[in-house]
Amino acid sequence: MSTTIAGPVYVLGDNIDTDQIIPAEYLNLVPTIPEEYEKLGSYALIGLARTAGEPPFVPPGAAKTPYRIVVAGRNFGCGSSREHAPVALGAAGARAVVAESYARIFFRNSVATGEIYPVETPTRLLDAFRTGDEAVLDLDAATLTNRRTGAVHALRPIGDAGPVIAAGGLFAYARQTGMIAAAPEEDGR
Amino acid sequence: MSGMTMTEKILARASGRKAVAPGENVWVNADVLMTHDVCGPGTIGIFKREFGRRARVFDPEKVVLIPDHYIFTQDEKAHRNVDILREFAAEQRLPHLYDVGTDRYKGVCHIALAEEGHTRPGEVLFGTDSHTCTAGAFNEFATGIGNTDAAFVLGTGKLLLKVPATMRFVFEGEVPPYILAKDLILQIIGDIGVDGATYRAMEFAGEAVMRLAMEERMTLANMVIEAGGKNGIIACDDVTRAYVGARSRKHFEEVTNDPGARFDAERRYDARRLEPVVAKPHSPDNRALARELRTVKLTRAYIGSCTGGKLTDFINAAQVLKGRRVAVDTFLVPSTTEVSTGLRTHTIDGRPLLDIFRDAGCQVSVDASCAACLGGPKDTFGRINGPEVCISTTNRNFPGRMGSKEGQVYLASPYTVAASAVTGHITDPRELLQ
Numbered sequence: 083m084s085t086t087i088a089g090p091v092y093v094l095g096d097n098i099d100t101d102q103i104i105p106a107e108y109l110n111l112v113p114t115i116p117e118e119y120e121k122l123g124s125y126a127l128i129g130l131a132r133t134a135g136e137p138p139f140v141p142p143g144a145a146k147t148p149y150r151i152v153v154a155g156r157n158f159g160c161g162s163s164r165e166h167a168p169v170a171l172g173a174a175g176a177r178a179v180v181a182e183s184y185a186r187i188f189f190r191n192s193v194a195t196g197e198i199y200p201v202e203t204p205t206r207l208l209d210a211f212r213t214g215d216e217a218v219l220d221l222d223a224a225t226l227t228n229r230r231t232g233a234v235h236a237l238r239p240i241g242d243a244g245p246v247i248a249a250g251g252l253f254a255y256a257r258q259t260g261m262i263a264a265a266p267e268e269d270g271r
Numbered sequence: 272m273s274g275m276t277m278t279e280k281i282l283a284r285a286s287g288r289k290a291v292a293p294g295e296n297v298w299v300n301a302d303v304l305m306t307h308d309v310c311g312p313g314t315i316g317i318f319k320r321e322f323g324r325r326a327r328v329f330d331p332e333k334v335v336l337i338p339d340h341y342i343f344t345q346d347e348k349a350h351r352n353v354d355i356l357r358e359f360a361a362e363q364r365l366p367h368l369y370d371v372g373t374d375r376y377k378g379v380c381h382i383a384l385a386e387e388g389h390t391r392p393g394e395v396l397f398g399t400d401s402h403t404c405t406a407g408a409f410n411e412f413a414t415g416i417g418n419t420d421a422a423f424v425l426g427t428g429k430l431l432l433k434v435p436a437t438m439r440f441v442f443e444g445e446v447p448p449y450i451l452a453k454d455l456i457l458q459i460i461g462d463i464g465v466d467g468a469t470y471r472a473m474e475f476a477g478e479a480v481m482r483l484a485m486e487e488r489m490t491l492a493n494m495v496i497e498a499g500g501k502n503g504i505i506a507c508d509d510v511t512r513a514y515v516g517a518r519s520r521k522h523f524e525e526v527t528n529d530p531g532a533r534f535d536a537e538r539r540y541d542a543r544r545l546e547p548v549v550a551k552p553h554s555p556d557n558r559a560l561a562r563e564l565r566t567v568k569l570t571r572a573y574i575g576s577c578t579g580g581k582l583t584d585f586i587n588a589a590q591v592l593k594g595r596r597v598a599v600d601t602f603l604v605p606s607t608t609e610v611s612t613g614l615r616t617h618t619i620d621g622r623p624l625l626d627i628f629r630d631a632g633c634q635v636s637v638d639a640s641c642a643a644c645l646g647g648p649k650d651t652f653g654r655i656n657g658p659e660v661c662i663s664t665t666n667r668n669f670p671g672r673m674g675s676k677e678g679q680v681y682l683a684s685p686y687t688v689a690a691s692a693v694t695g696h697i698t699d700p701r702e703l704l705q
Contacts (some may be wrong), residue, residue, distance in 0.1 A: 097465055097554060099669040106645040107674075109309045110341060110348035112355075113418065114316025131553070131670035157466040160499065161669060162645075163401040165313060165417035185499055186470050187401060191417035252419055253321045 087177045087199070087219040089150025092139055093211050094130070096155035100188065103159065103167040105129035113169045120145060122166055123173025137213065139174070146175040151219055151226075153211045154181040158200075159188025165195060172197025178219050180226055180237065182206060193243045196251030201226075202238040210235060274529025276437040277504050278472040281412040281526055285395045293436035293535070301333065302394035302411075304424045307380050308338040310399035310417075312355040317422035328363050329428030335367040335389055336360055337380035342371055343638045346648040378639030379606035381405040381577040385489065386609050388519035392507045393526050397424055402577050402666065404495045407503035408488035410511055410525055414502045435501045436535035437472040438463075442479035442542040449701045450545045451587060452487035453579065453664065453684035455479070456494040457548045461558025462538065469499035471535055474528075479542035480505060485514040486583035493578045494666050497555040547699050549662070550682040553670045561687050564697035571661040572597065572692035573653055573673070574685060575604030575636075576644035579664020582613040584685040588664075589624045591689035591703050592631040598695035601633040602653035604642040611639050633692075646674040655680070662691045 108125045111118040126147060127139035140147045152158075152171065158181035159167055168191050171179070178199040179192075192200040199221065207226070211217065216229040221244060224237040240247075249255035256262040275283065279291050286297035306314050318326065328334050336356050341349035353371050360368040369377040369387070377383035381402050384390050392410035396403060399421045406413035416430070424430050440459055455475075460467070473495045480491070488510075492503035505511075507525040515523065547561040574580065574588050585605070605611040614625040614635070628635050636642065636652045643653035644665040655661060655678035663673070668680035683691070686700035693703060 097669075099667075099672075101645070101667070101669045101672050105671055106340075106647055107649065110346055110352060110648065112312040112316060112348075112352065114313050114320065129671045129676065131676055157469070157499065160465055161401065161496075161667060163399060163403075163415035163417055164310065165419060183466060183469065185466070186501055187415055187417060190420065194417055194419035194423075252423065253317075 085220065085222040087150055089216065090148060091151045091153050091211050091213065091215050091217045092149035093208060093213045094152060094154040095208065097157045097160055098154055099161035100159060100164050100167040101161055102129040102131065103127055104164065104170040109164060109166055111166070113166055119169065119173050122170040123175065126170040126174035150177050151217055152176060152179040153207050154179060155206065155208055156182045158184050160185035163187045165191045168192040168195055168197040180207065180219065193246050194252040196247045196249065196254065199240060199247055201240055203235065204238060205235065207235055273533055274531030276472070276528050276532045276534065277410065277474065277506070277526045278412055278437055278502060279434060281393055281395060282432065282434050284393065291434045293434050295434045296431055297434060298429050299395055299432045301397050301424050301428055301430065303333055303335055303389050303396045304421060305335045305337060305380055305384060305389070305396065305398035305403065306421055307340055307400060308349065308352045308356060309340045310421065311336060312352045313418040314399055314421040314425065315355060315359050317419055318425045321422060322426040326426060328365070328425050331363055331365050334365050334425065335384065336365060337369045337377060337383050338371050339378050339380045339383070340641045341647055342640045343652065344648040344650050349648060377607050379577045379580065379641055381493065382581055382606040382610070385409065386518065386607060391515055391519055391521060391523040392511060393524040397421065397430060401496045402493055404500065404503050405489050405493040405577055407492040407495065408485065408505050409515060410505060410507035412502055412504070415496065433470070435470055435472045437474050438468055439474045439476060439534045439537040441477040441537065441539045443477050443539060444479060444542045445482060446479045446542045446545065449547060449686060449704050450542070451684040451686055452483055452490040454545055454548050456491050457550050457555070457558055457682065458540070458545060460494065460498045460556045461548065461550070463498055465497060465554055465556045466499040468495065471500055473498065473500045473503045475503065475505050481508055484583055485510055486581040489581065490578055494555070497666055547684060547687050547701070549687060549697060550668060552668055552679040552681065555667060555682060561683065561697055562699040567660070567681070567697040569599050569660050569662055569691055569695055569697065571599055571659045572601040572688050573643060573661055573663040573665065574688055575606065575642055575653070576665040577606060578666040579685055580604055580606035580610065582610045582617065584664055585610065585614060585624055586617060587685040588689040589619055589627045591686055591693065591700060592633070593619055593622070593627045595631055595693045597632045597692040599692055601692045602643065603628055603633050603635045604653060605636070605639045607639045611637055643673050645672060662688050662697060664688050
């Protein structure tokens with residue numbers, strides 16, 4: 083079982099809202115339709131108010147992001163209840179967000195979909211990381227290590243949400259643990 | 272035993288318990304599940320994937336489908352999404368589909384829910400939209416959820432919820448005639464910040480709140496999410512009973528705070544001392560007094576949405592606009608078809624609102640929908656497609672919210688938006704209200 087996520091980080095500020103994560107003009111895409119799920123990934127964080135010189139989260143023309151972990155400040159994912167937001171980040175290939183706090187619905191949607199680990203940091207990490215730094219997130223030890231600086235930052239344990247995300251979301255977890263029937267009562271599709 | 276708040280009492284009843292306390296996780300039975308064209312198709316997709324193609328919804332009477340986001344557009348996927356709602360309603364025999372292109376079409380879901388009698392005191396309403404909290408104005412628990420949670424509710428009728436602690440906001444005295452509910456909620460959000468109520472309920476109380484008309488109370492509860500709140504709630508009184516009684520035959524049970532109810536925080540305001548406020552770009556908590564922003568030149572004004580596109584909002588705007596001309600492009604979008612009708616039938620000094628607005632030079636959409644509040648497809652009415660400086664009665668002004676990232680959005684009350692549209696710069700409505 084993999085409990086670490088390693089790769090380059092993408093650094094953001096406070097109050098990154100769902101319109102920046104996935105602007106409303108892309109909400110005509112339905113996350114359960116496979117090709118539209120992929121499209122949502124290609125638009126992840128396209129609404130970001132970037133300053134000149136900052137690289138985009140997903141390179142122009144690419145479907146996936148080179149970044150595995152997003153490091154952010156307070157109130158990440160505020161705004162709308164659109165599940166398209168954690169889906170876009172996950173579909174782009176990111177696996178975790180490490181932020182000081184989360185908007186309630188975004189946190190819940192991240193866990194329910196199993197798309198992304200929403201991990202909390204008790205300290206502000208915006209100045210401890212630069213976009214592109216290689217990092218290792220250890221979910222069991224609750225640490226985020228910056229390979230460039232060597233600093234090991236203590237995080238809040240992911241707790242009960244961890245196994246739900248590891249299983250692949252709310253329904254997969256409920257099946258795995260016997261809370262609901264093993265599979266749909268018929269062939270599904 | 273200590274007493275419970277209104278929110279705690281609703282969640283206790285809905286989970287079959289005598290009592291609940293903040294922080295407890297409880298399985299709550301849904302009275303209504305609402306979804307729309309943007310999140311409905313994904314919710315239905317998960318429902319079918321997880322419960323099987325032939326699964327039935329938990330209770331067809333309790334499922335409400337209200338297409339409202341991307342309706343008046345050429346976008347093919349937007350039309351495909353409404354078709355998915357239609358097919359699902361037919362297959363599941365859902366009686367409450369407010370379908371596009373029919374007499375039943377309504378427009379913005381949060382206002383439609385109320386107008387069509389789906390909001391009642393004491394109930395639990397889940398919706399796949401963050402502004403579902405609007406219905407807290409009706410003394411019920413109402414909150415926004417994602418597609419996966421909504422699919423779970425669709426299949427089981429239940430959802431696991433953490434009981435929120437309640438923050439209480441009390442407005443004493445009577446509001447002055449130039450202050451609207453939007454000023455009250457922007458005042459609060461400016462004080463506590465966009466994450467000031469995260470995971471908590473926000474109760475609005477006091478003489479000033481209970482003097483508000485139903486649609487004004489809805490404006491208060493609507494923007495709870497802009498402070499990170501889980502739900503908003505207001506006590507039930509004759510105003511609530513009259514509104515709900517005229518639209519729903521279903522029995523309901525009101526809730527009140529117990530005498531010993533505990534609050535996480537209480538803030539008190541003297542309503543008489545409030546001044547018109549504005550939230551500056553790019554955050555709903557970036558508050559300033561309208562009179563401090565006279566130097567902000569505007570290129571556009573917008574009146575619409577679940578927050579500021581109700582009939583009361585248009586009546587208030589018309590009080591300022593009657594007999595005047597707007598100095599900037601001013602877009603008006605009724606939230607629902609009932610509001611759209613009201614623009615023709617409601618009069619001030621014998622003039623229909625629609626005529627007042629057209630005489631003033633406003634561009635009025637007769638099509639009710641969410642429209643440009645959240646940008647939407649490129650051809651959306653009133654969408655910001657460049658470096659516009661817009662003052663709006665909507666709820667959010669994050670970067671790019673109304674379309675282009677180059678746009679700047681100031682949030683304000685219908686009075687302040689109308690006054691600013693007339694002068695072309697941000698204007699305290701006291702300058703124009705008689």
